Amino acid sequence: MITPRTVAGTLELLPREQRIFQHMLDVIRRNYEKFGFVQIETPVFEHKDILLTKSGGETEKQVYFVQSTGGLQQGYAPDMALRFDLTVPLARYVAEHERDLAFPFRRYQMQRVYRGERAQRGRFREFYQCDIDVIGKDKLSSAYDAEIPAIIVRIFEELKVGDFTIHFSNRKILRGLLEDYGVYDGEKQTLILREIDKLDKAGRDKVRATMGELGLTQINADRLLDLVNHPGSNDQVLDSLLCIFSNNLTFKTGVGEVKATIDALRALGVSEKRTRLNLAIARGLDYYTGTVYETKIDAHPEFGSVCSGGRYDDLASHYTKSKLPGVGISIGLTRLFDVLRASDLLPDAPPSVQILIAQLDPGLSAEYLALATELRGAGFRVDTWLEQSKLDKQIKYADKSGIPVVLLLGADEKAKGTVVVKDMNAKTQSDVPRAGMIAKLREILGA
Amino acid sequence: MITPRTVAGTLELLPREQRIFQHMLDVIRRNYEKFGFVQIETPVFEHKDILLTKSGGETEKQVYFVQSTGGLQQGYAPDMALRFDLTVPLARYVAEHERDLAFPFRRYQMQRVYRGERAQRGRFREFYQCDIDVIGKDKLSSAYDAEIPAIIVRIFEELKVGDFTIHFSNRKILRGLLEDYGVYDGEKQTLILREIDKLDKAGRDKVRATMGELGLTQINADRLLDLVNHPGSNDQVLDSLLCIFSNNLTFKTGVGEVKATIDALRALGVSEKRTRLNLAIARGLDYYTGTVYETKIDAHPEFGSVCSGGRYDDLASHYTKSKLPGVGISIGLTRLFDVLRASDLLPDAPPSVQILIAQLDPGLSAEYLALATELRGAGFRVDTWLEQSKLDKQIKYADKSGIPVVLLLGADEKAKGTVVVKDMNAKTQSDVPRAGMIAKLREILGA
Structure with missing residues (x-):
């Protein structure tokens, strides 16, 4: 007799909770489709060389390799691995099928991904990601950046998870300002942005000190910190930005894109309270080059961001010479389900059997x-x-x-x-x- | 630059075909739910000892093993493997969650499974299975056997794949008859049933000769072959069975179950032309102990069975002492999609973007x-x-x-x-x- 048990780090549900999970997937899918996104699915495994092109750091160390019985017996090194996100498969998909796709390509994908995490509460080795991306060929208007939060607002409203806020920013704004402040070095800029990301935990004084070490004067560090702590409405933060005298093109482009996003959100009928222009949102990844998003459940900041994404310059440079800029966002549904369940916040789902x-x-x-x-x-x-x-x-x-x-x-x-x-x-x-x-x-x- | 490519033996679709595939999944799911089945999903990988308990022969040789980066570097043998069907995960699930489930447990599961097949046309290493099973605790009335074809009829009618027939039989009938004919040995019975399965390819004379070698007189072999070739309606085949004088309990039980199934199919409003009591359907697997099903597209016998299943005595004997009899069926959707596409028979799907x-x-x-x-x-x-x-x-x-x-x-x-x-x-x-x-x-x- 073998003890029946699942692998640690997976979320297996009883039928009544599975019903709720599926209801959440259905709500997400219906809204993705309402905004004109079309579905793709990719195989769970990819060739190893496809998955491991990025100098990815952490995720690469967490890859699960796949090996057939025959390959194992003959002592071969595995040739395949399980996807660790949906972005690399998307890049491979778009590059492989480029001629057959219509651009801008709006795709959604809701599948499980795999990471060899250490087993601990809240860390999953298998989890659902529900991604949307719009991929342009050669260019993609920044007008697309406003649709992403509009979709997420619809989804989270329909999921009835309580009040939530989509924080958004544009990385060009702080990058441009840093140039104005004399910090031209890209790596130093990144380090300063990372410090801002840590503001909540490290506190203002510590962050300002580190900023000083990275080349900012105390006055400029304070200006930056005042800006990222701006308590006002989207329009008020925007006004503060418009009042800054700067000839820096990156800064001005970023401010223009943010203004366009705010205008478009209004045209799309998105309630003002659902979004917040928050310049402290920098997202750790260098991958993002413009607009960035993070979504928080207002009553539960401890959940962290439950839905994040942003704008990037080039999706698939490893697989194609075409330039493919895009913007996208991802709902990590397994983790979201897990934290909502722990706080007794799961939505109701219609009964399966009536x-x-x-x-x-x-x-x-x-x-x-x-x-x-x-x-x-x-x-x-x-x-x-x-x-x-x-x-x-x-x-x-x-x-x-x-x-x-x-x-x-x-x-x-x-x-x-x-x-x-x-x-x-x-x-x-x-x-x-x-x-x-x-x-x-x-x-x-x-x- | 790395050439973007999928792993051989996977079916990756462009958006317009993906839409049709998803439509088929939706039709299947909607009908499974209409018949009171509830969804479960299980992790893609299981502990190796869970998956490889069955003396499974072919499938075990085709297992894909999964290994973390760390495990690989340290030269450990893999501890996990990808599921190769949905039956073993179901057995593990029911045994693991037995106390939390309500029996009879009607579950549906639509996920991908993995087999290390040699890459060739029509063979998939990753493919969808869409399974339903009803699992009883200790017992399960044979009345459940009629619902399974009723569901499949609804699905295939809605999928508009042309005329199709669900062939069904009950293994007890031929087993009982073989006992009447003096063949008591279970293995010999299985070999004779396998011969009947081959009837189409091998031809009557050859099958009869082999049956002789396995212990049947030529008269009894002919009786058996006449019966499995009976050209009549379900009621006519049933009448022929009712006319056979036999005191064999297995045979009589089988005939009684078939009669109940035919009656119940009528009560469920299933059109007579959609099912055929066909005693030649024996299913190779010893796993099945009563009713068995195979589904064929009438105009395309070369597709083989596109949806098969049956009744079994005990689902999870490796993981629990509870006796869990059940009945179920599986649609291999990836293969079905592939053969329909090759014959230009794919159903229309409503457009994703309107x-x-x-x-x-x-x-x-x-x-x-x-x-x-x-x-x-x-x-x-x-x-x-x-x-x-x-x-x-x-x-x-x-x-x-x-x-x-x-x-x-x-x-x-x-x-x-x-x-x-x-x-x-x-x-x-x-x-x-x-x-x-x-x-x-x-x-x-x-x-």
Whole structure:
């Protein structure tokens, strides 16, 4: 006998939680599609040389390699590895199928990715990512940058996870300002941006001191810190930026892009309270070159960002000579689900099975099957109990499975032309004429 | 520069085909849910000892092992492997979560599985399986056996793959008959059933001769072969079985179960032409102990069975002492998609993106975004062109992407309060007042 157990670092759900997870996937997918994104799926494994082109640091150390039985027996080094994100497969996909795709290419992809993390609470070795990206050929208007938060707002509103804010910024703004302040060296700029990222944890004094070491005067460091701590509305922060006198082109481009994003968010009908121009958002990755996004659940800053992304200059330079700028964002759904569950914030999902037809009288089996077919034809999701069991056992099954309605039909009801509709949540039941059954079920199920 | 390429034996699709694939997944899922099945998902990898318990023969030789970077560097043997079907993970899942599940447990699972097949046309190393199973605790009424083909009929009718037939049988019938004919040895019975499976290819004479070698008299071999070649309707085949005088309990049980299945299929409203009681269907696997199913596309017998399954006595004997009998079936969707595509039989899928809002005048950008929001609010899936490009380029994009409607809104239309609706399939366009726009779009899109 072997003890049944899953691999550590995976999230396997019981059916009722799986239903909620799938509901979240459905909400995300429906909204991605509403914004004109089309789906792709890629194989779980890629050739090793494809996956490991980036001088990726941490993620490369966490790759899972894949080896066939034959290859293992013959002592070969593995040739394949599991994807660790959806960005590298996207880059490979776009480069491979470039001629067959229409650009700007709006793709969504919702699949699991794999990382050899050390097993610990909240770290997953297998987790869902739900990504969107718009990929341009040669160029991509910054107008696309405003759509991304608009989509995420719809999704998080529909998921009912409480108030949330999409923080956004544009890396060109601080880069340009740093040039104005005499810091031209790209690496030093990156180090300063990283310091800003740490502001919450390290505190202002420490960050200012480090900024000094990296070449900023104290006055300029303070200017920068005041700006990234600006408490105002998007328009107010923008006004502060517009008041800064600078001839730096990077800075001016960044401010222009942010202004366009704010205008477009308004045109798209996104509520002002859902987004915040927050210059402290720098994202650690050098990969991003313009707009960056982070999403936070207002009541739970400890979750960190639950949805992040940004604008990049070139998606697939390892695989094609074409220049492919893009903008995208990713929802790490497994982690989001896990933190929401731990805080009892999971959304409700419509029940999977809506109706159980109980078996009161084995002589009426054909009747039960025909009733099930009728109800399925009317659009309901119907389970039929086909064992000879006590009613009590059948009701317990419905209760444990979360089925909201049980139908009871015995010889009496058959003779009268009725059916007993048992509402499991209201704990009530009523004898309903067959002609009124479907209306009654729609009423209870809100369907 | 690295050549972008997928691993051989995987099926990666362009967006328009991916849409059809996803449509097929959606149809399957919707029908599984309509019949009261609930979803589970399991991790892609399992501990090696969990996966390799079965004396599985072929599949075990095709397992893909998974190894972390650290494990590989230290020369450890891999501890994990990718699932090669959904049955072993189901068995592990049910055994692991037994106390939390409600029985009979109706589960569906639609995930990819992995086999280290030799790369050749039609053989996949990664492919989708879409499985349903009903698992009983200690017992499971044979009444459940009729629901399985009823579900598959709905799915294949909705997928519009042309006429198809679900062939079914019950292994107890031939086993019982063989006992009547003096063949009691289980292995010999299995060998004879395998011969029957080969009937189409090997021909009657050769099969009869082999049956003789396995202990059947020529008269009994002929009786058996007449029975498995019976050309009649389900009721006629059943009548022939009921006319056989036998006291063999296995045979009588099998005939009783088949009769119950035929009755239940009728009660479920399944068209007679969709199922065929075909005693030649034996399924190679010893795993199955009662009802067995194979599904064939009538016009394409060369596809073989595109959906198979059956009844088994005990799902998870390796992981639990509980007895868990079940019945299930599996659609191998990747292979089905592949053969349908090769024969130009893929179903139509509703378009992913329904409407492209073109950009005629950059000054109207805010107008376009607001229009997109309005249309999304009305339920449409809308792409917005945000580059400054010639209209020709935008129309080509819609055409290449398969977007059926393009909306044109310039200064003239804005002044008149109209919008030009371009129907890409009909190759017509009309100037529509904004108040009538949504009705017009619903008309064109049939939505």
